[in-house]
Amino acid sequence: xxxxxxxxxxxxxxxxxxxxxxxxxxxxxxxxxxxxxxxxxxxxxxxxxxxxxxxxxxxxxxxxxxxxxxxxxxxxxxxxxxxxxxxxxxxxxxxxxxxxxxxxxxxxxxxxxxxxxxxxxxxxxxxxxxxxxxxxxxxxxxxxxxxxxxxxxxxxxxxxxxxxxxxxxxxxxxxxxxxxxxxxxxxxxxxxxxxxxxxxxxxxxxxxxxxxxxxxxxxxxxxxxxxxxxxxxxxxxxxxxxxxxxxxxxxxxxxxxxxxxxxxxxxxxxxxxxxxxxxxxxxxxxxxxxxxxxxxxxxxxxxxxxxxxxxxxxxxxxxxxxxxxxxxxxxxxxxxxxxxxxxxxxxxxxxxxxxxxxxxxxxxxxxxxxxxxxxxxxxxxxxxxxxxxxxxxxxxxxxxxxxxxxxxxxxx
Ligand SMILES: Cc1ncc(COP(=O)(O)O)c(C=O)c1O
Numbered sequence: 178x179x180x181x182x183x184x185x186x187x188x189x190x191x192x193x194x195x196x197x198x199x200x201x202x203x204x205x206x207x208x209x210x211x212x213x214x215x216x217x218x219x220x221x222x223x224x225x226x227x228x229x230x231x232x233x234x235x236x237x238x239x240x241x242x243x244x245x246x247x248x249x250x251x252x253x254x255x256x257x258x259x260x261x262x263x264x265x266x267x268x269x270x271x272x273x274x275x276x277x278x279x280x281x282x283x284x285x286x287x288x289x290x291x292x293x294x295x296x297x298x299x300x301x302x303x304x305x306x307x308x309x310x311x312x313x314x315x316x317x318x319x320x321x322x323x324x325x326x327x328x329x330x331x332x333x334x335x336x337x338x339x340x341x342x343x344x345x346x347x348x349x350x351x352x353x354x355x356x357x358x359x360x361x362x363x364x365x366x367x368x369x370x371x372x373x374x375x376x377x378x379x380x381x382x383x384x385x386x387x388x389x390x391x392x393x394x395x396x397x398x399x400x401x402x403x404x405x406x407x408x409x410x411x412x413x414x415x416x417x418x419x420x421x422x423x424x425x426x427x428x429x430x431x432x433x434x435x436x437x438x439x440x441x442x443x444x445x446x447x448x449x450x451x452x453x454x455x456x457x458x459x460x461x462x463x464x465x466x467x468x469x470x471x472x473x474x475x476x477x478x479x480x481x482x483x484x485x486x487x488x489x490x491x492x493x494x495x496x497x498x499x500x501x502x503x504x505x506x507x508x509x510x511x512x513x514x515x516x517x518x519x520x521x522x523x524x525x526x527x528x529x530x531x532x533x534x535x536x537x538x539x540x541x542x543x544x545x546x547x548x549x550x551x552x553x554x555x556x557x558x559x560x561x562x563x564x565x566x567x568x569x570x571x572x573x574x575x576x577x578x579x580x581x582x583x584x585x586x587x588x589x
Pocket of ligand 1: 251252253254256277278280281323349351352385386387397398399
């Protein structure tokens with residue numbers, strides 16, 4: 178094959194930017210106008226916990242099949258409030274996977290608890306019960322499970338085992354909102370998985386709804402979900418200055434009426450109205466992302482064992498797509514990612530969410546049980562970006578780029 182790599186001066190496979198997601202679509206923009214109109218008509222300024230927040234929370238809980246949802250100001254806050262609401266013993270240990278956002282780790286620390294970092298599965302950014310178990314001690318009070326890259330963990334197994342060990346379970350669903358746990362362990366040919374939703378297995382679950390997430394609230398935001406009323410009451414208290422607003426006896430207007438010391442993590446009406454619009458098209462967002470992912474998987478079959486997607490299930494709520502480089506060229510992963518980028522494919526060459534690698538992890542002397550699988554995954558993979566507007570054209574471009582690159586690698 179002629180070596181016409183864009184990196185070496187050849188023509189790019191794609192010379193235009195990737196399709197724009199337009200997260201602030203028609204419905205989201207209309208939602209902002211609706212808030213203005215609603216409060217103008219009511220002759221009132223948009224308050225905390227107003228009409229649009231209640232609407233968003235109710236729709237979210239309904240979509241989960243019941244339970245209680247609380248919208249808050251960010252995803253990190255949702256993790257923090259979720260952890261705090263469990264009222265775990267101060268200083269106790271919380272198991273957390275070694276590939277996540279810093280918001281998950283710092284939420285545990287800021288709640289006065291000790292994170293214990295465990296590894297992922299081999300060739301995967303998700304952890305499993307085996308890795309989690311390796312971190313459990315007499316001091317462990319909870320497991321903070323993160324569904325990475327849109328792919329659900331084997332959360333059913335994690336949940337059963339956590340219960341057996343009397344540990345609380347927090348699910349961080351930020352990267353996989355409304356993903357479903359495939360009952361056939363990923364072998365089914367269903368386009369729309371019928372498995373249980375992530376977020377239903379834990380005592381409480383947290384969601385970031387920042388602007389890049391499939392479910393978003395405009396700029397910043399988060400949701401805490403639980404189907405336990407008592408935990409929901411604690412979530413309400415922890416998300417707004419300890420106020421027991423759930424109680425019939427709550428004395429609104431008396432700031433001294435608080436059950437615990439907590440900060441104000443309230444969101445606002447505009448964010449929640451945008452959240453409702455985003456939620457109402459989330460099924461479509463997930464379906465379109467899945468279609469892209471599953472078609473890409475088929476198109477990339479021919480590149481095995483040189484290139485392969487991270488194992489994923491039919492229930493995924495795709496967020497990004499790790500692409501693994503096989504043994505023969507794995508030491509050239511960064512070079513390959515850069516060649517792909519030069520061809521115009523949108524991707525992240527090196528994922529920085531490996532907790533053990535962080536400067537702050539060393540500075541705080543955080544306990545890391547093991548990180549070799551996460552390190553090896555980072556070393557041999559890069560993350561392809563996607564959004565709901567990616568389709569056939571982007572798949573062809575990835576295929577063409579990989580063909581060019583493989584041709585080049587084989588001649589060098
Ligand atoms: C898994 C995970 N947890 C927590 C967070 C923190 O969310 P936020 O950026 O909204 O604070 C993020 C996202 O950034 C995330 O991906």
